[in-house]
Amino acid sequence: MISQNTIQQILGRIDVLDIVGSFVKLKKRGSNYLGLCPFHNEKTPSFTVSPAKEIFKCFGCGKSGNPISFVMEHEKLSYVEALRWLANRYNIDVEETEASPEKRQQMQVSESLFIINQYAQQFYADQLWNTEAGKNIGLAYLKERGFTDDIIKKFGLGYAPDSRDAFTKGAIAHQYNPELLQKAGLTVNRYDQFVDNYRDRIIFPIHNNSGKIIGFGARLIKNNEKAPKYINTPENELYIKSRILYGTYQARHAIDKADECLLVEGYTDVISLHQAGIENVVASGGTSLTQDQLRLIKKYTNNLTIIYDGDAAGVKAALRGLDMALEESLNVKLVLIPDKEDPDSYVRKVGMNEFRNFILHNKKDFIYFQLEVALKDAGDDATRKAEVVNKIAETVSKIDKAEDFTRQQEYIRQCSQMLRIDEAGFTNLVNKFIRNRISIQEQKLPFDEANIHAENAQKAEASNFDENTFNLLFKDELQEREVARILLEHGHKQWDDHLLIAQYVLSEVPEDDLIDNQAVIKLIHIYREHLAANQSIDKSFFVYNTDTVLSALAVSLLQVPFEQSEHWKRALSNTAGYQQKLFQQDAKIFYDTLKPGNQEQLLKFLKIEEDKTSDEVEMAVNYLKLRKVKKMMLQNQTDMERANNEEFVVLIRTHMHLKEMERELTVKMKSVIIK
Template sequence: MRIPDEKIDEIRNAADIVDVISREVSLKKRGKNFVGLCPFHSEDTPSFTVSREKQIYHCFGCGAGGDLFRFMMEFKKISFVEAVQEIADFVGIPIEPESGYSEKYKAQEELYDIMSAAVRYFTEILHKSKEAEEARNYLIKRNIKPSTQKLFNIGFAPYGWDNFLTFAKQNGIDLQKARLLGLIDTKQNGDYYDKLRGRVIFPIHSTNGRIIAYGARILDDSEKTAKYINSPETPIYSKREVLYGLFHSKEEIRKLDRAILVEGYMDLISLFQEGVQNVVASSGTSLTEEQVTLLSRFTRNIYVLFDADAAGQNAALRSIEILLKHDFDIKVVSLPEGEDPDSFIKKHGREKFQEQLQKAQNFFEFTASKYASEGRFDDPSTSAAALREIIKSLALVKDELKLNFYIKSIARKFNLREKLIEKELDEFRKSSSGRNETRKVAAASYARPQVAAAQKANPYERELARLLLSGKEEIVDYILEKVGSESFRHPNLKKIAEIVAECHKQNNVSTANILDHITEEGLREFLRLWLMKDEQISTISDKWDNFYISGKLEKDTLEHAVQTVRNYFIYKIEEEIKSNNELIQTNNDEMLHLELLKRNKELYEQKKELLNN
């Protein structure tokens, strides 16, 4: 069922997020907000905050957050439509389904239905068909219990060229769409045939439990064919955006506030079966930005546990950089030579596995150990290069306190002065930022100085973005008219401004509606955390309600917006003047000097006009 957008807005506007959440969580008023113990992870001190003003919630412990619909979905493990229906019942608004689905939605739903039907077919074959005897024996040999097989919907595609094809025809499945999903393929003459034959099927679930793809493994490793066939990219599946097993493991990950990252399906299934249930798998691919962003919704503490061979250890090394970028606390687990997570836990059990976790190294210790085993510290020249690689990773650590501890650890291990490591770190950051090179290029090419100046972050952007999220039409109107979303330089603030502009066209600039229009989870989290931090400030200090640079203006008024826009443009002008003066001092071209002086005169006039208005 599709619920019209207008009806969703009506339900959202009629419900109060505090009333909805307080039915499930005990909340206490604290300043403007309400706080309580988070229902999504274990805690003793309340970090779960609900804003009545913005109609959103955020947990400062585990990072969970969203609007009232998101809360119901996560708390009750229900779909978006079910969450809307439940809240509609609570506020007494009847829902009549829209007469027709959108074409895109209908097409996606059909793909979901085909994939679900296929998995039901494969699982039934595994459990009931004589043809699957070999597959059942394979799973017994791999110590995968029948209950675990059912939990993960494991199935079997029988040998033969038309078994699933016949099933699809008998059940009215669109064959072109089945081909799109990688379930069947076509011969040169255009006839269809089964793509999956004699393979164990591992279905892949979305985070909310829908079957979206598969991995299909051969039974006999000696066969001269691909060990795995994986689903192609489809409208319902992007390999970069999915972590295998997250649907089954997300609650345990939240509860323990840590995840174990493994490579393959069997690694995850074996660990899960033995009671290690805070585990996800990258499905044999290199970890991606999208996967890490997804995992960060549930925890920022991770144990990387790849195979003990060289390929597995190199994959662990590659994962470190992307995890550090997303501010994860990283531990790397090294298993004994020749072992993988699947084989280790079957041989040694859960208790020994937990001991391996306790021996895990932080990213610096792991990287240093790996380089030492490769002999990279045996020679002064290779030692310096290896140490610089470690410092390159260190530059990604955002937490200054952690960074300080890492610097001390490196200094102790290599008997170096901390100042030397700090110097190398600063040099790397400078070279990666490219500031010096940009300035040289700008001066040499006589680039328009305002272009260079515009790249520097304007401190008033943040306040302008916050005002765009005030929910007040007149303020949003004014800022979009005077500044425009295209003027923002900070990447996240620019995206937010663009989304507000879209919502403005639809005449709904409420914070909850803006959050709904953000599809990128990392940006949603950035916005929630930012807004709720502002709310925390407001509950701590009454002075915040009247704070502004002048000390005279209340926030979230049109007058405040006008003053912020004025200050935004004054700052831009001052930065351009400053940049022009620097170029005049460093460049000997007289024609350029005249052009810049003329431009500065125009800028001073513009600034004077702004100050007088």
Template sequence: TEQSDEQKQEADERESMYLVSEFASQYFQNILHKTDQGKAIGLSYFKERKFTEETIKKFDLGYALDEWQAFTNEALKKGYQLNFLEKTGLTIVKEERHFDRFKGRVIFPIHSMSGRVLGFGGRILATNKNAAKYLNSPESEIYHKSKVLYGIYHAKQSIAKEDNCYLVEGYTDVIQFYQKGIKNVVSSSGTALTPDQIRLVNRLTKNITVLFDGDAAGIRASLRGIDLILEQGMNVKVCTFPDGEDPDSFAKQNTFEELTLYLQENSKDFIAYKAALLMEEAKNDPVKKADLIRDMVTSISKIPDRIQTEIYVQECARIMDISEDVLFSTLAQIGRKELRDANKTYQTKQKAFEVVKHKTSLKKVDIQFELEQRIIEVLLLYGNRTEDFEDLVLKENEEGELILEPIIHKAKVFEKIYLDLQEDEMEFSNDNFRELYYTIIDTLNQNPDTGLENFVNKVDPKIASEITNILMNDERYELHDWERKNIFPKAKNHSVAQLVNETILSLRCFLIDQKVSEFKQETIDNKNDTNKNILEEVKDYSKLKTLLSRKLDRVL
């Protein structure tokens, strides 16, 4: 199809910008190699980094004179238009004056996959607190930072051949690895990885190995970006260097064979690596462990391949000492939430969750289990807190009508729960919950100020694991399925006192419903005079249910 005049003009402008960028690259190289300032400052810096002459030329490294207009004046003298010098960001124009953007910096040209110069990175060498250490070309018609990987032009053949791409942070990391003989390496230029950058690699290989400095805090922060790689259906490994080392320094100190061996022996699957790292951070803190497990499941949820997803869930369950069912349920919940939000990325992966969703959707909600679990959770999180509890007592008013009168009293949360359950002689139906309940009550009775962290350290590993499972289940506490059954426990953002009262009242209502159902079944099975007694029992329980419902402030 024939281009419109506007399209031709845009194409011509882009081509002009490419030509300006190519000229700039050649200019900076000439300054580096052929001027006294370039040799004394720029070339000396690269030699200090142990870059060879061959490497310096291979990557078209250069230097910009420490003068305000040296480059711009030379470009204008050669016939390049100021308009395109400004659009590429090489020149800063302010009113009638213009300045060189990269003045006094060593230059790293940034190439496209096909080798065209798109932009530049410049590192300042002089000590200047007011100037950024690294400076990149601004966004332009030809340079989009989020769509470019430094070193991709030189690395593409090796990436395809080795079927793996090493991802590092900085320019010098790439160059040092390449010089050492490991050529399948690229950099995101110190910025967070983007989907477009990942797609560049995805065209060449499905395998990425992310290389981290030995800085633990930096590693933790960088883990979030790797989820994007998983989302693209790629296989991710992680390799960390010893404390104080980065890819640049480590490559300088080791031979090609030593570096290759280190990468082979220390590259670990990302999911397994992250799970082990987070578990080390969480240690015996169940609250932290629950949060970190959610973090892990979020990462796993990015993987579009169903088989891989299942394998990773099994591996994480083993590393984190938690049941696979909990992880699968959390995984399904994430999938459902994202689908509800109409997130297109997750919609493409809906099939990956079908088996999990099917499994959980067919599972009947066990109301008693959920309520008992909620009581345990409240005890774990708030058991030692003192709250103002409102009890509703049935009294006659002046007209002789029965009304519920509120009475406020202070109590520890664990005392309130224990006394209420004792009053109704309610027992936990779940064996694990029952054991955990009495362990918590006994511990808090001996020392009411015991915190969750101290409590966990006192129980055996089986119970500690159960605690983590319960805290993990917290996010799946949804009420829409319960409403149909007249069960209305409040969410945790209500006051703790409300939460305790309503959870216990809801449990009592549920148990009454169960009892009434049993009585009704008896009337069907026993067609004799005992039915009259059973009906009386049903009436009594119904009255109690009505009273409890009034306390729950709802109408049956």
């Protein structure tokens, strides 16, 4: 784990303008900065950065956050990875908290492998560009495949010379550990001698999400039936094949913007498509997709389009492991390349535009495609058709998340029509698979209990009761958030000679049962603890909090406001200048030609808004007091229904007293009670 000291150094150095400005061209607009959003395609800037509040907000797509969350979202990194990224940017040494000897050893090995891989990539690239063998064999091969210099450099391709130990000798001369060279798959021990593992091959570096090299793929150039066409890095601390998709680092922004990931089989497919301008593409390496790979795709998009060869092997490869994609709520489409082509050859044959059009018009839904292939294979065989029905029902049953309910129902309707079976019966079969899976997941729950689970899940899915609906139905949520906003924005300011605003608010609203929002309650608890310990606390503490719930709440409450333009501010700062210039030059209205009454109204209209912090604080406090009174009135009403005559008189008086309190509070709040 990264030490708190390192985290504090990062937070002390971090600059939202510096970080965001590295990826977005920003222009000053008042006290804020404006640019084109990097998270969605737009022509009119709606992406705003507030240096004062250390946050960003896009009014187009709604994304917002702090500099750390910007790095996490833009670079698709975890929180810890983002901290390391920032530490590297600001040249801050990362301290680790106390870890076990095994953990420290693993971290040291990982760092060493990163360094060795970086050296290897530079070695192979140098061989490709700066040696006779590299130019005549490696570079000539890549040129023959149609790759340009720019695309070769973009992916860091290299050439391993046809030499026994050229790389190994160089690495050992640079003090690299032979054991780690073997672990990295770059060197092998043959007959007690260290020799190169890659010889006379094109080298494809494989990057992780942050751009570090974690391994290599090495393709044979010459035909050799005895040697494998590809050699890949053996699994080690960095390279775990089931978690890797080639080209993710180069494609991550394009996938994010296109909201679609194209999946192909080979390295050269990825590179050819990039060269043709189609950059939202990654490769599986021809193996079955794993859950980790699917989750990696889901970090960027929910839409996966698989592009494979159109032969039988390609179809089989495309269908492997895709039930897991449905479980991850991915929308899976399938495109098969025609005429015994692969994506690499086909895009070079038809060009970018034709390739894009082919993909667009030939996408097939994975489930319907799977069903078509299965029915074709089954023919008129009733037994095999029954197997198809069961297989498709099991596949559809895996679409069982709440947000996918409508999608599942559409699959049931369409598949039952294609199978020519009763829709209700097919629904029952799908539900049976759902119940069976729930029973297994819940450690073999009794069938009836599992059935109840399934039915409750279906009801929840059908209700479509999302957060927006909740906010529309329960506007108290907005007032609770207002209390949190006041604590963030103004809590550190003085209320009077003795109290801070935070102390005043929390003393007036001592009970947490007035608030339902758990994130707001958590924020209030933290504020109370800091005040009790006489510790200072400000909005940055929450904006950069490691608790993502608190951080998201803080950023959402500190949204960038619309600002009065500098022109109006300058004009209003000087009444004479305002009279003589503003209306003459801009509004084309002469102030001194207006009637006195109109002049007064115009000045009131353009008056700079005064500080209304105290009004905001009082409004928030009075609202919560009013909420408390209303709760007491409801309880008092319930008590009156059960009271005897003597108790009833007391409760009536209590009711009248509460009504008077309600009236006084609503007058203060300038509210109206609807009877």
